[in-house]
Amino acid sequence: MQDPNADTEWNDILRAKGILAPKEKEVSEEDVIDILESTIQEKSRGKQLEDLTLDELNENEDEIDEEDERIFEAYRMQRLSEMQAASLRAKFGEVREITREDYVREVNKAGDGVWIVLHVYKQGIPLCTLINQHMTRLAQKFPESKFLKSISSVCIPNYPDKNLPTIFIYFEGELKKQFVGPHEFGGMNLTFSEFEWMISQTGAVKTDMEESPKRQIKDVMNIAIRESAINRDDSDDDDY
Incomplete structure (x- = not known):
């Protein structure tokens, strides 16, 4: 017997006619991440996962379901790595x-x-x-x-x-x-x-x-010169 959950053209026709029940959507890793982010938002006063500090990630770790633990740990390690990289880059400053x-x-x-x-x-x-x-x-x-x-x-x-x-x-x-x-x-x-x-x-x-400040100053000067020339021309016209 043909698998009713198989992705075949015939099964798609049967689903469209209501003979077969709609196929259940597979939960992808992206879906799990969205669920995880939503859970953390609720427990972290609406903050997005990427906005949490390392301390806040650690505080929320115990409140995450077991099936989300792997993804949560990956986020935590990524945040730690980003902080360490930023610390190494910002080692001068004077x-x-x-x-x-x-x-x-x-x-x-x-x-x-x-x-x-x-x-x-x-x-x-x-x-x-x-x-x-x-x-x-x-x-x-x-x-x-x-x-x-x-x-x-x-x-x-x-x-x-x-x-x-x-x-x-x-x-x-x-x-x-x-x-x-x-x-x-x-x-x-x-x-x-x-x-x-x-x-x-x-x-x-x-x-x-995005561009040299000198060019911006030059553009402003050119505009001022053009406007000055226009004003002079208008003044000359008024004399006639």
Whole structure:
């Protein structure tokens, strides 16, 4: 006798005519996850599973049915892994002062996957001071990258002042990009957003900006110039 639960064209016809009862829907792993999330939401004041902290996951573990335990444990381990990965990435977060003796350890032996932004500067140069301020903010915003600074006379003997400020970008100890001299930075008008964009173009940080702030400023200026020209034309027309 043919299996009434089999997926055949004949059985589909019989189900459509009401001769066979509708086939029971198989419960997939996605369905189990949805049920699990719904259960946890009820017990966690409406929070989604992915929004729970590790402590909250642990608190709810005893309230999960046995058949859901495997999926729940997978979520818990995933969350723990994400937290550990984030902790490893966010191991910097400040600008460290180094000397020539520190260079090999801090730059050449920085480790796999580490981006380094090194500012060579001199005290008393306003643009160097400005960039150090931008470096501090950038280091806090992107703690997964290493930000370093070093006084030129300490780091590179006889390094000419005309080359300051200088930014060296390294990845895994290899020099990838350098910005040498004040002309590279546009002088004291350099904003934090412009500095962030500049560094992001080397790959050292992953900004959420979609285009250069300088372009945005230029667009605003162009609009203002066009509007000014239109206003002048209207004023000239009024004279006749």
